[in-house]
Amino acid sequence: MTTHSTPLSDLEIAANATMQPIVNIAKAAGIDEDALEPYGRYKAKIDPAKLNAPSKNGKVVLVTAISPTPAGEGKSTVTVGLADAFHQLNKNVMVALREPSLGPVMGVKGGATGGGYAQVLPMEDINLHFTGDLHAITAANNALSAFIDNHIHQGNVLNVDPRRIIWKRVMDLNDRALRNVIVGLGGPAQGMPREDGFDITVASEIMAIFCLATSLEDLQNRIANIVFGYNFAREPLFVKDLGVEGALTLLLKDAFKPNLVQTIEGTPAIIHGGPFANIAHGCNSIVATQTARKLADIVVTEAGFGSDLGAEKFMNIKARQGGFKPDAVVIVATVRALKMHGGVAKNNLKEENVEALQAGIENLAKHVDTVRQFGAEPVVALNRFITDTEAELATILAWCASEGVRIARTNVWEQGGKGGIELAEKVLEVIEAGNNFAQLYDVEQSIEQKVTTIVQKVYGGDGVHFTEKAKKQIAQIEQFGWDVLPICMAKSQYSLTDDPTRLGRPTGFTITVREVIPKLGAGFLVCLTGDIMTMPGLPKEPAALRMGVNEEGKAVGLF
Template sequence: MTTKNQPLTDLEIASQAVMKPITEIADAAGIPADAIEQYGRYKAKIDPLKITAQGEDAKVVLVSAISPTPAGEGKSTVTVGLADALHQLNKKVMVALREPSLGPVMGVKGGATGGGYAQVVPMEDINLHFTGDLHAITTANNALAAFIDNHIHQGNALNIDPRRIIWKRVLDINDRALRKVVIGLGGPVQGMPREDGFDITVASEIMAVFCLATSIDDLRERLASIVIGYTFEREPVFVRDLQVEGALTLLLKDAFKPNLVQTLEGTPAIIHGGPFANIAHGCNSIMATQTARKLADIVVTEAGFGSDLGAEKFMNIKARKAGFKPSAVVIVATIRALKMHGGVAKTALVDENVEALLQGIANLEKHVETIRTFGVEPIIALNRFITDTEAELAAVLSWCQKKNVRIARTNVWEEGGKGGIALAEQVLAVLEDENTFSPLYEVTESIEEKVRSIVQKVYGGKDVQFTDQAKKQIAQIEKFGWDSLPICMAKTQYSLSDQPSLLGRPEGFTVTIREVIPKLGAGFLVCLTGDIMTMPGLPKTPAALRMNVDNGGHAVGLF
């Protein structure tokens, strides 16, 4: 989103920011000096063991969105802008976000630091290597892969079947050529040849474990519980059988501490962990959220993509495991995106089209219904674009009034926190009342029942069907007693269904589950739908083609 009066790019805005030393941000947030480990002047690690609650734990405000479109919704931007607006209203607030992955940064989606005048900084660092957390997760994942192959090479005392190893190597970049590979070629000295493959780092189970662990001891136990494959007798093999959970924990011990940065307006921000929401659970770490809750009165956080993905997993997985609830949920929408859901091509979005807007608003309506199904009352953040017309704005406001839905027009990209004051006031009003939040299903229900609840109550689908392979996997999961776990759906983000081309609010569809993969360390079962892949590919024209560095060592073209 740009205006004639503000042609600066996000990177240019961020580079002109006058940041406060991170020690000042920490002091203002009530973080003791001995709990801070500085990474330069503007980044730091927080030692959670040295943080004590200053009263009741903060209320959590979750920011979600409608089904994303190429028109852009600005969820991270609204998340940051809302926190800044609450800060302007003199509320003790922190924002908690996920760490960006280099896959989207170098690919097509972009970074995850917000935009315009609602950003977390230093934007350049955060979007690139930051404090090295994703590299540590990559290293731990690949160390485990090396330990597995070395165990087989050294005699295979655990009787691991090389054909049934399910642990993959990872890389934090989109690389379709690595989805399926053969390793160990070159003779006996090089190991045993076998088929393997790579996932992107943010799809690694270690990333999920990292984000759902509540302590170092819990992290170690979750790592030990990871299933890496099966024996020739088809019995599961765990990390604890290899006795390497201690080494993996050691590799992650520093990364496990949440990262402290700041917004352009000096609001404290914790950024930690970064699982994708379409192939993983899509939320920042429990450690980050819980640390922020001890330091603030309100924590503003986000979950990836629309409420059918990130928010659903936040409610059914993260909140359940962490033992808290969202006190308010914001759904970000734009008139441009609603028109796309109503059938308007991206090239025609500048033209007024109230009729298409009202057709596309059915997508927003489903997301509102989904949040209400969880027992939480949503607030719509209508993110303003310069191409929005008064007739289109009036149509959305009228619809919200008829449906008794709270809505606030936001312009945080251009105005920062000031442009989110109306939204902040709506959020504060909702926070005054207790809600009736509860997850959609009990973990003790059957796998089929849990998946069907998500498909019917969250996606609005008719039913679910399982492939023969998925049915065999479910039978095995039940045999080992792993079925009493939450479900993590791997589904396209573009549609409420499992078919990316079905925009708006499709009805009568059936979702097909092609595989069910146990992730015992993370503590959930991944259900793969459609053609969703755990290693994305780069687009024809990657964003990386626009990137460079100037003679002063500053990034160019990073957004």
């Protein structure tokens, strides 16, 4: 494959690519026609129950990153490029990604389809409405809210305490004005007035359940176990008490089937589910991962943000519930981002600064240490930028050599799979060598022990401070016997601490847990730290200002 140097946008590159009909991609991947439900020419749903091929039990390659910065690391791009590189090496491979949320797409973070010549297609469809999965999840979530309010209005047999309803409505956009609202105004016919609020769809428990359920039956059972609030005796109330778990599952039955698309180079890609990693568990669905493992020898997947968030949750939550392990872990890093962790301002990143780079490498060092804590040996993917100098590259290569860390320089944005061949070869070495993967804690440990383990081993902190509110919540959780669940930390993605301004590798810090929220349907306990919010706001100049359609009805300004 030739090197591409023309500075086209991601959208222009995607528009110029030639896609294969999705039926051809499916046939090459070993997907029976009966198991394929096309959504137009280039997208399809897969019905896992109709896959007849014996499972290949594919090896799982997890792609994570250093702590993210505004400079960008390119984790999704490297994930796609690595899969294309395996494809070029004639490996039977699939890439498994999360679905983008309209909030970040219209806001500031961007999409989740990769970039340059390492993209999944059709990128504009995927980044907007795709096959409607997130809308189905939104509908199921809000249907539950409607059922709760209707139950209160129609006599409240369950004695639901309107002051203690913990279920919120959702929408798949960033809208700070909806964080706290009052519903039921307008008189008795409009329902019971009460405080409510909106989360973003990808932070909802329905999304987490959608991504952790292993079957439709499991999906319904998990929905039934959602705690939506408490009665006047302060006893928990479940969805099964309302009797609507079947209806909510019905709304999700088609969305629950994984989506099949393709990369620019024709590598099969499964994109399904999309929980945030800073407030939820940050991984695509177990059903998608297991479908890919059945069809391919190697499955390249990613987890949100750095190894302290998505990768930690992949290993302690998703892998535990899915019954598999990562066979190799890739940590994406860039010279630019490491210089930011070393104290360089974004406007000065083009200037060589080896001293700052050396300081910033400490952040990479902690992420390497974190992956090793799980018994896995990472490969560093050094994502190249044109402004990287030879001295800076030599500095990172020398550090990796001194620490016995495999490293490969990648340039998949410009070269596609060809730019990831070295990385693919080093990942194959790690897969061949095997690992001694193990979770960091036993779910039977106390909540305090589990959280402290994450803070000390993953973040590198000294310990944890639980607020009085969190302590009361923990006591209640223990009273109901819910404490034997994994922990899902809700924490800033920008720092190893709960303070987003502390970059690099801070030491001597304590994490403050302000709330502990049981998510029994999802099967974990959410610990809120810092100022993390479950409904983001838009920036002063959202990405939406650059978006539109041209005279031919084609998207413009979409990255």
